[in-house]
Each structure stands twice: as C-alpha cells, then as structure tokens.
Amino acid sequence: MFRQSKTFLSKLRCLSVLQRPKSISAAERALQYVVGQKIHGFTVREVTPVPDLFLTAVKLDHDVTGAQYLHAARDDSNNLFSVQFRTTPMDNTGVPHILEHTVLCGSQRFPCRDPFFKMLNRSLSTFMNAFTASDYTMYPFSTQNAKDFQNLLSVYLDAVFFPSLRELDFWQEGWRLENENPTDPSSPLMFKGVVFNEMKGVFSDNERVYAQHLQNKLLPDHTYSVVSGGEPLAITDLTWEQLKHFHATHYHPSNARFFTYGDLPLEQHLKQIEEEALCKFQRTDPDTAVPAQTLWDKPREDHVTCSLDPLAPDPTKQNTLCVSYLLGDITDTFEAFTLSLLSSLMISGPNSPFYKALIEPKIGTDFSSVVGYDGSTKQASFSVGLQGMAEENIEKVKCIISQTIDDIIATGFEEERIEALLHKIEIQMKHQSTMYSFTFSQYPVQLLKISENVARFRQCLQENPRYIQDKVQHYFKENTHQLTLSMSPDEQYVEKQSNAEQDKLQQKIQALSDAARIDIYEKGLQLLSEQCKTQDASCLPALKVSDIEPTIPRTPVQMGAAGGVPVQYCEQPTNGMVYFRAMCNLNTLPEDLKIYVPLFCYNNKLNGIFCCGEFDYRQQAQQMELKTGGMSVTPQIISDTADLDLYEQGILLTSACLERNLPDMFHLWSDLFNSPHFDDEERLRVLVMMSAQELSNGISYSGHVYAMTRAARSLTPAADLQETFGGMDQVKFMKRMAEMTDLTSILRKLPRIKRHLFNPDNMRCAVNATPQKMEDTAVEVERFMGNITSLRKERKPVRPVIVEVMNHKITPGKNKHSAELYQN
Structure with a gap:
C-alpha cells in the first residue's frame, strides 16, 4: 500500500502546475x-x-x-x-x-x-x-x-x-398608524413598519436586551x-x-x-x-464626533429585567450577572491589540482563568451574552460574567470575578498559553476566508500590521516580565469605571411590554381628528397600491453577456487514495497553510443514536473533548491551539439536487495548520480517532449545559429558521434529518438532557457513536496545500490512515475513484465524491 502511495506521489509531482512568468502585482x-x-x-x-x-x-x-x-x-x-x-x-x-x-x-x-x-x-x-x-x-x-x-x-x-x-x-420602512385591514376603515388602528417590527423582535431576545442595556449604562454620556x-x-x-x-x-x-x-x-x-x-458637494463641518466618556470615580451597579425563557436548561436559574470595565481609546492601535490578546488569555478555552473559575464549578450554564473585549465603541470595554445562574449566587459570582483578577495579577499566565495565542494570531493572519476583503474595511492600517504588533508585544514581555499583570492591575483592579449589571426574569415582562405599546397606541389614536383618521386610511390604501405595483427595473444597470467571461475557471485536482480511503489533492497558494477535510458518513449509525450526533460533535469542538491519548481535555485544547487553527466536527446533510429522496448524511471534520505543524495536526486527529476517553461525567454536564443554553438563546434571534426547518421536515428525508440535527427537536432534546441528574447513560452512547463515525470504511478526505508542500502532506495523510487502520471492520474491496462526479447519485449506502464539498 505504501509503495502505491510513492507511485502516486511521483505522479503528483509531475502534475504540479508550472510557474507562470511573474507579473507586477x-x-x-x-x-x-x-x-x-x-x-x-x-x-x-x-x-x-x-x-x-x-x-x-x-x-x-x-x-x-x-x-x-x-x-x-x-x-x-x-x-x-x-x-x-x-x-x-x-x-x-x-x-x-x-x-x-x-x-x-x-x-x-x-x-x-x-x-x-x-x-x-x-x-x-x-x-x-x-x-x-x-x-x-x-x-x-x-x-x-x-x-x-x-x-x-x-x-x-x-x-x-x-x-x-x-x-x-x-x-x-419606519413606522405608521394603519388599519389592521388596510382596506377596511372600521378595523382597529395599529402600529406597523419594517423597522418597528424588527426591533420588537430584537428586544424579544434576552441576550440582545442585556447587551443593549450594558452599553447604554456603561457609556451614558453621549450617543452610546x-x-x-x-x-x-x-x-x-x-x-x-x-x-x-x-x-x-x-x-x-x-x-x-x-x-x-x-x-x-x-x-x-x-x-x-x-x-x-x-x-x-462642498465641504461642511459635520458635528458627529463622539467625545470621550467622563470616567467615574467609583464603580456602579444596576439591574434590568427580561422575559422568562421556557426552554432554559433550568427554569429556576435564569439570572445573568456581568462586570464590565471601560478600557482605552481604540485609536491607540497597539494598546487595543494588547487588550484583545489579554481578553483571550482571560476567557478563551478551558485553560483560561475565568473558564476555570466560572464555568467549571457549574454555578451557571455559560458565560454572559456579552463577554470579552469589545472594540465596537470609541472606548473599548471588557466584560465577564455568567448566565443561567440562581439569584442566591449573584454575590458569589461577584467575589469570584474579583478574586480571579487578583489571582491573575499574582501569577500571570503560562508561557505556553501566550505562545498558543500568538500562534492563533499567525493563523488568522495567513488564513484567507471568503469574507477576507470585508474584514479590512473595519480596521485601521496600523492594526493590520500584525507582525509589528506581535514583535512589539514580545519585546514588552521581554523588557517587563510582569507586563501583562500590570495591564490587568491598571485596567481591572484599579479601574473605577466599572459596571456590574444583573438581569432577572419577570413573569409579567411580556405583558408589561404589550401594555406599554397599547398605552402608546391609544395616546396616538386619541390625538387624531376625524380628518386625520380618514387621511390614515387613504395613505394606507396608497401604500398598499404602491406595494402591489409591478416595478420597472429598466433604469437599473445590468450586465451583458459580453461582460461575462465565457469560461469558468476550473480548479485542478488529483484524485488518489491513502490506505484505501479516497483523497482529493488540490494545490493552491494557501499562504503557508495546509487545510484538511474529511467526510464520515452515518450510514451504519443506528437510528436511535442520530439525535445524539450534534452533542457528539459539540464535544469535539476546540474547547476540548474529554481526553485524548495521553492528554486530558485541558492539554488537548492547549495542543489544538498550539499546533492548529482549530479542529471541528460538525453534522453534515447533503441533498441530491436531482432526486429529493436521496441525500448523504455524515459528519464533516475540518482543520488547518501552518506547514511546520503538519505532523502535529494529524497526530491530534489520530488521537481523536484512536483513543478518546468518554468517562468524565462532570465534563459532559458542563458541555450539555452550555449547548442547551446556546440553543435556547438562539431561538428568538433565529425563530424564522426554526420555523422553516420544522415546516420542511415532512417534505424530504433530508429535511426531516435536519430537524433532528438542528431544529426544535434538538433544542427540546438538549433541554431534557440538561435536566437529567445522571448522565451515565449518555456517556455509554458516545463510544458507540464514535465507532460508527470514526471509521475509515465510511470516510473520504480532501487536502489543500501549496505545490511545494503537497508531497509532504500526502505522506502525512498516508501515515494518518495507517494509524487508524485498527478501527476498520472487515475490509471491503476499494471502489474505483471516480473523477467526474458531478452527476453521481447519492444513496444511503454509497458515498458521494463531491467536488463542490472540497472547494477552497
């Protein structure tokens, strides 16, 4: 098998794209x-x-x-x-x-x-x-x-x-008074308008309510x-x-x-x-500048209310508390860079101090909806807190936050954690996402000089080993401009909101004359008529056929195999990165286990699976940050465009790394396949509570998506599975799981799922790398497949690799080698 791989690598080298003459960029x-x-x-x-x-x-x-x-x-x-x-x-x-x-x-x-x-x-x-x-x-x-x-x-x-x-x-678009039925002047008047209704939806989301209040109260002097x-x-x-x-x-x-x-x-x-x-136009002098917020001489506290969440993991624990600190002006780009790094060190991942202090004791379900560094206002802020907690724990959480800051000042951060974060920045600098161009529009040029900022940061650490602790002392311990905001549910919250709207509506109506009522009715008819008109779009510019390239650029790929697993190799200018993806189908997974697939995938996020190989989950997460740009496992459903009754079900494995860390990335994947340990019930409970809270929080913001998913479930088999994986069925299932006192039965199911999903027999892969690194990448893929061969069931004959696959049918027992899946 390895000899065949060598032959393929020789062919791969011969097929490498020739260097084009260099032209000015x-x-x-x-x-x-x-x-x-x-x-x-x-x-x-x-x-x-x-x-x-x-x-x-x-x-x-x-x-x-x-x-x-x-x-x-x-x-x-x-x-x-x-x-x-x-x-x-x-x-x-x-x-x-x-x-x-x-x-x-x-x-x-x-x-x-x-x-x-x-x-x-x-x-x-x-x-x-x-x-x-x-x-x-x-x-x-x-x-x-x-x-x-x-x-x-x-x-x-x-x-x-x-x-x-x-x-x-x-x-x-804004608002209007209009008859409920615009064609019936006797129907009651009501408020209408696109933005009016949109913002009613926004303020039905408790997370958005909290975030809005936090900003308004932390920066109370001007537009914020x-x-x-x-x-x-x-x-x-x-x-x-x-x-x-x-x-x-x-x-x-x-x-x-x-x-x-x-x-x-x-x-x-x-x-x-x-x-x-x-x-x-001529020059004007617009008075739009945002002045600096006047700093407080002592911390403040405030409280707001919200609606009850019937799908909260624990209905008796729906309180939120957060402490927010006002930081420096975002135009100081290096200071903003430093504080953003400091924020990640404090709250990101299971190795961070606030994760250990707030999440793992299970006082609440997750961090508060506003957490970490926020540079969206003229003066940045940092926030940390908990949601899904009992009212009696509010004072306890305040003490934990204060004590954690003291601990950071005393002990600082491990050098390996700092290196992992700087590695993450290097990955972000090299990775070019589909929204790569859009990110530039939101940052000043100086902040884009990432290498200079990293070098300056390293120099500051070298000159002052307590550089980070001094920042924490200044911005958090000694900072008197801090707000502690708590939020609790009110059973009458929705009713009060509705009553306030009705009171405002009646005020508007009572101020109307008979002539104004007639005018409202006529304007409603006028707007309805305007909305029903067929619009003439001929005034708009349009492309001609001659403006469009007659051919579509095709990405050259080579199809090969590693250990009998189909692999697609694609040489690209990846800026020193290597990208790996794999699809593992669910064809052999028993139906009763499919509802658990999203939880299984959630466990394998960057926050760390339980344990893998020689690492515990903290070490596992640290290694992922040090050696990769992230490793994720997500449910995947691919419908057949030619036949709605056919689809592919599976999980998608994705990761990326710098070229120098290629062996380490595949070593981590080997550990994930070969030796995950599903025996930590307390760790599982933390992840279940976080997952249930995330799903519950997302309902009000994405209610239309949940409605569409539920409505579509009876149309196709793929849509039915989508409801299982990501619809209200999954939300309710996670809530029930969060309410369980004993998760032992769930722990037993995870290894069964793993045996079906992490199986080379059900797998296909794709890699993207530079032409210079593709040979090394192919060797590592081959080694990875060799390391996981013990997971195979009785070996079946390898299917021939099909390159022309665009019209290949997907059936429950077959994989689809989809070129679309592997586009970079």
Whole structure:
C-alpha cells in the first residue's frame, strides 16, 4: 500500500502546475503612488506596504469635501467597496436604522422601489448588504466582475447620496398608524413598519436586551446611551422631516469614509466616485464626533429585567450577572491589540482563568451574552460574567470575578498559553476566508500590521516580565469605571411590554381628528397600491453577456487514495497553510443514536473533548491551539439536487495548520480517532449545559429558521434529518438532557457513536496545500490512515475513484465524491 502511495506521489509531482512568468502585482502597482499626488480630485496622503497581508494601503483625501478614502491593493479578484458614515443619534427613535432602510428604496437616477433587491438578478455580486452600528452606518458590496463593480458602485453612490426619501417609504420602512385591514376603515388602528417590527423582535431576545442595556449604562454620556437601532415605542416619535434632516447632516461626503479592496485599478474607482457623487458637494463641518466618556470615580451597579425563557436548561436559574470595565481609546492601535490578546488569555478555552473559575464549578450554564473585549465603541470595554445562574449566587459570582483578577495579577499566565495565542494570531493572519476583503474595511492600517504588533508585544514581555499583570492591575483592579449589571426574569415582562405599546397606541389614536383618521386610511390604501405595483427595473444597470467571461475557471485536482480511503489533492497558494477535510458518513449509525450526533460533535469542538491519548481535555485544547487553527466536527446533510429522496448524511471534520505543524495536526486527529476517553461525567454536564443554553438563546434571534426547518421536515428525508440535527427537536432534546441528574447513560452512547463515525470504511478526505508542500502532506495523510487502520471492520474491496462526479447519485449506502464539498 505504501509503495502505491510513492507511485502516486511521483505522479503528483509531475502534475504540479508550472510557474507562470511573474507579473507586477496590484500591491506593487500601488507602491508607485507618491504622497501629494493628485488623482481625480483626491490627494494621496499615505502609501503603506502591509507585507503580512500581501497588500499595499493607500490613504487619500478628497480635496473639496474632505472625504477620506482607503484603498487596499491586493491580488484578489473579489473586489470590495464600502462607504461608511458616522451616524451618532441622540435619541431612541432609531433614525440611523430607519434611514439605512429608506435610502435603499430608490434614488434620483434609479427611482424604482428596492433597487438593491432588483440588482440581485442583474449582478454577479458575491456580497451586498448594509449595516447600522452604534455610531456608524455602512454600505458594502463585493464582486469579481469589473463591469459589475461599476454598475453596483453607481447604484450605491446614488442610493446613499441622492435617495428619494419619499414619505411612503418612511411609512413602510419606519413606522405608521394603519388599519389592521388596510382596506377596511372600521378595523382597529395599529402600529406597523419594517423597522418597528424588527426591533420588537430584537428586544424579544434576552441576550440582545442585556447587551443593549450594558452599553447604554456603561457609556451614558453621549450617543452610546441610546439605541441606534431604535427602541420600539420611541420609534413612533420619529417624523419624516427628522429623517430627512438626519440624512442631510450625516450622509455628506465630509462625514464619509470610502474603502475599496482588490485588484481593480484605484484610478477608475476615484474617477467614478468623483464624477457621479462628490463633484456635486462642498465641504461642511459635520458635528458627529463622539467625545470621550467622563470616567467615574467609583464603580456602579444596576439591574434590568427580561422575559422568562421556557426552554432554559433550568427554569429556576435564569439570572445573568456581568462586570464590565471601560478600557482605552481604540485609536491607540497597539494598546487595543494588547487588550484583545489579554481578553483571550482571560476567557478563551478551558485553560483560561475565568473558564476555570466560572464555568467549571457549574454555578451557571455559560458565560454572559456579552463577554470579552469589545472594540465596537470609541472606548473599548471588557466584560465577564455568567448566565443561567440562581439569584442566591449573584454575590458569589461577584467575589469570584474579583478574586480571579487578583489571582491573575499574582501569577500571570503560562508561557505556553501566550505562545498558543500568538500562534492563533499567525493563523488568522495567513488564513484567507471568503469574507477576507470585508474584514479590512473595519480596521485601521496600523492594526493590520500584525507582525509589528506581535514583535512589539514580545519585546514588552521581554523588557517587563510582569507586563501583562500590570495591564490587568491598571485596567481591572484599579479601574473605577466599572459596571456590574444583573438581569432577572419577570413573569409579567411580556405583558408589561404589550401594555406599554397599547398605552402608546391609544395616546396616538386619541390625538387624531376625524380628518386625520380618514387621511390614515387613504395613505394606507396608497401604500398598499404602491406595494402591489409591478416595478420597472429598466433604469437599473445590468450586465451583458459580453461582460461575462465565457469560461469558468476550473480548479485542478488529483484524485488518489491513502490506505484505501479516497483523497482529493488540490494545490493552491494557501499562504503557508495546509487545510484538511474529511467526510464520515452515518450510514451504519443506528437510528436511535442520530439525535445524539450534534452533542457528539459539540464535544469535539476546540474547547476540548474529554481526553485524548495521553492528554486530558485541558492539554488537548492547549495542543489544538498550539499546533492548529482549530479542529471541528460538525453534522453534515447533503441533498441530491436531482432526486429529493436521496441525500448523504455524515459528519464533516475540518482543520488547518501552518506547514511546520503538519505532523502535529494529524497526530491530534489520530488521537481523536484512536483513543478518546468518554468517562468524565462532570465534563459532559458542563458541555450539555452550555449547548442547551446556546440553543435556547438562539431561538428568538433565529425563530424564522426554526420555523422553516420544522415546516420542511415532512417534505424530504433530508429535511426531516435536519430537524433532528438542528431544529426544535434538538433544542427540546438538549433541554431534557440538561435536566437529567445522571448522565451515565449518555456517556455509554458516545463510544458507540464514535465507532460508527470514526471509521475509515465510511470516510473520504480532501487536502489543500501549496505545490511545494503537497508531497509532504500526502505522506502525512498516508501515515494518518495507517494509524487508524485498527478501527476498520472487515475490509471491503476499494471502489474505483471516480473523477467526474458531478452527476453521481447519492444513496444511503454509497458515498458521494463531491467536488463542490472540497472547494477552497
């Protein structure tokens, strides 16, 4: 078998892609810009190479309006654009959120309703959206087609700078009074509106309620003290005139930040932005800056209430407590980098001090919904606490948090933990996800210089061995600007919310004259008529066939086998990373065990399985952080597109590592296959409680997904299994398990599941690596398969490897070698 592998490796070397002649890269072209250079109304202010990320950052200012521009030139065809406005509301009416919705309802050049949605089938975009944050609003898109980029840029520029902002659109997207039945003037009046109902949904989620209160109360002096998305009843105080005024003052180029990324020429972007938008404006002085929060001279405490959660793991333990500390200004990029590292050391994984102190004693079910470093506001914060706890434990948790901080100051962190975290940063720097371009739009250039920050951090540690402890002393022990916020359920919470809405509604109704009631009815009919009209989208730009490449680039792959297991090898410029994936089907797993598969997979997350090989679960998690970018096991259901009655059921194993850690990654997988230990009931109970809490918390936020999953379960066998794995069946099952006093029966089931799932007979694999490292990777895959051969049942003849697999049927007894599954 190993001799066959050698033959395959020789063939693999012969099939390696030839090196192409080197051409100048986008990053190299951008280095040719000179500070002070004028380009289409912009002036270059800074040209910064970022070798860690293979890009060059170019900063520019618009000469007339002062608009700021950042371009990240990189050899990436997935080109991205975004424009951001600093939006700083001073009330709870949700004006920036409603404005974000309303500008997407048509503009001067493109007056059709919902041009963004109409562009979905006229574009090849890979991403289109808009976001409202606490102090900014962002409109990003990405595409791989140059003409499509120009089309989308035209639509986006016109939408944000020249929106129609019709009153009808404000009624639809924001709020309105309308008859329950718009065609029946005798039906009762009620509040309606997209954002109004959206925010009612947001505030039905206890986690979101808590997070919002925490920010409002920790930063009470300015815009962070209000709900930028809108507090439902306050939304009904916003007027159309106020909306238009907010747009005029905030959606101006002088208050804008532009960002582009990719390999398309910067000059074309600047020319289009200048000609289609900026040339029509003059400089203003928008008063949108966020002042620093006045620091408190002593800590504060507060309390809020929420609704009861009928699916909580323990209905008698639904209290939340969190201590939040205000940190430094996020514009100090190295300090922000350091505090983010410190946060991870304190709360991430089973080896962290707060995990040991708060999670493992089982005082609560999980960390509080807000936990760790938060750099989304002008001044960052750090929060830590528990949810799912009894009221009588609140004081105890406060003491534990205080004592844990003292312990960290006294003992610091193990050097291996710090190295594991720095390794994680190196992985994140090299890994290029599908949202790689989008992440750049949210960080200053200095923060992207990761290697410099890591080197400076190491130097600080070398110069002062207590560098980290001193930061903890300063930001946590001596910090008087800290808020302790508790939250408890109120049985009348929902009723009180409903009554408050009815009171507000009656106030509005009682103030109406007869003429106003008639006007509301007529406006309701007008809006209904407008919504029913067929929209003419001919004004929108569209791609022609000639704008699209006639051929689809294909990724070359080689099919081979290791120990009889099919393996797909794909050479890619992975930036020094190796990616491994494997599919293990569930065909042999008894039906009564399938409901336990998500729990089995949850146990195998990065937080550590119970024990593997020579390691306990803490050591296992530490090794994963030191040697890999994460190892995960997730349930997988793949429907056959040609026959709805056919599907593949299995689990997907994924991991990635730096090339130097390749043997270590496969050694960890070998331990997971060969010697997991399922004998720690206390560890299982912690994981069950955390899983049950996560599922319960997700219902209000993703209720529509649960509803769709439940509605689809009777349509196809795959949908029925999806309900078992990820629907309300799984939520209720985990709740029942969390209520069990004895989990011994569950422990016995896990080894049975493992024997069926971690079996080479039911497995296929894929690896992605650079051409230079593919031979070593193939050797490691072969060694890994050799290490797990003892798990095989009686060996069956190996099926021939099929390369052309796109139309291959999936049947319950056969694997599908899907090329789609292995795309990088």
